[in-house]
Amino acid sequence: MTHEEPVPKKAPDIADEMAEPPKETASRRDWMFMVGTAVNVAAGLLLLVPLAGYVFSSFVQHKDPRDWISLGSLDDYPEKTTRLATYRNPFTRPWDGKTADIPCWVRRLTGNQFQVFAINCAHLGCPVRWFQPSGLFMCPCHGGVYYEDGSRASGPPPRGLFQYDYKVENGELWVKGGEMPTLANPV
Numbered sequence: 001m002t003h004e005e006p007v008p009k010k011a012p013d014i015a016d017e018m019a020e021p022p023k024e025t026a027s028r029r030d031w032m033f034m035v036g037t038a039v040n041v042a043a044g045l046l047l048l049v050p051l052a053g054y055v056f057s058s059f060v061q062h063k064d065p066r067d068w069i070s071l072g073s074l075d076d077y078p079e080k081t082t083r084l085a086t087y088r089n090p091f092t093r094p095w096d097g098k099t100a101d102i103p104c105w106v107r108r109l110t111g112n113q114f115q116v117f118a119i120n121c122a123h124l125g126c127p128v129r130w131f132q133p134s135g136l137f138m139c140p141c142h143g144g145v146y147y148e149d150g151s152r153a154s155g156p157p158p159r160g161l162f163q164y165d166y167k168v169e170n171g172e173l174w175v176k177g178g179e180m181p182t183l184a185n186p187v
Helices: 014-019 028-059 094-100
Strands: 067-073 081-088 101-108 114-118 129-131 136-138 145-147 152-154 166-169 172-177
Touching: 067 081, 094 101, 101 172, 114 166, 114 172
Parallel strands: none
Antiparallel strands: 067 172, 081 101, 101 114, 129 136, 136 145, 145 152, 166 172
């Protein structure tokens, strides 16, 4: 009888172990990482939208926020009187409601000479009132007072009332309105 010697088993080669890809199973941690990454990417893209609007806004041609608006017939404004007039802001949205109606003070001097004042006090923008007996505009918020020509009389306002540009055309008084006045952007 012949006796066969057992053949020694070959030791596993490291190269063989590396060639076989390990079996991967998706874990809850991996899934949460992928969902978190997707949410962060989406949030980052959403934040880029206003940034892109800001960066590219200088390339877009903007419409002038002011337009000529009729305040009605000249007969509505007797000479040497000051009256409250209201116009509808031409740049409104349907949900603006009563806030789209903008009041202004109209003072007719003589003939076709007018002064049209914004209703806003030059101090903090509160609405001023006209007091006919004293011939003064007065602000109820901080006591600002203006003469009938709109110049500052007393109180905290740094200047007189803002005046609108106006024109008379076809028997009507027109003002260039649509934007609220500020020191940086008077009407």
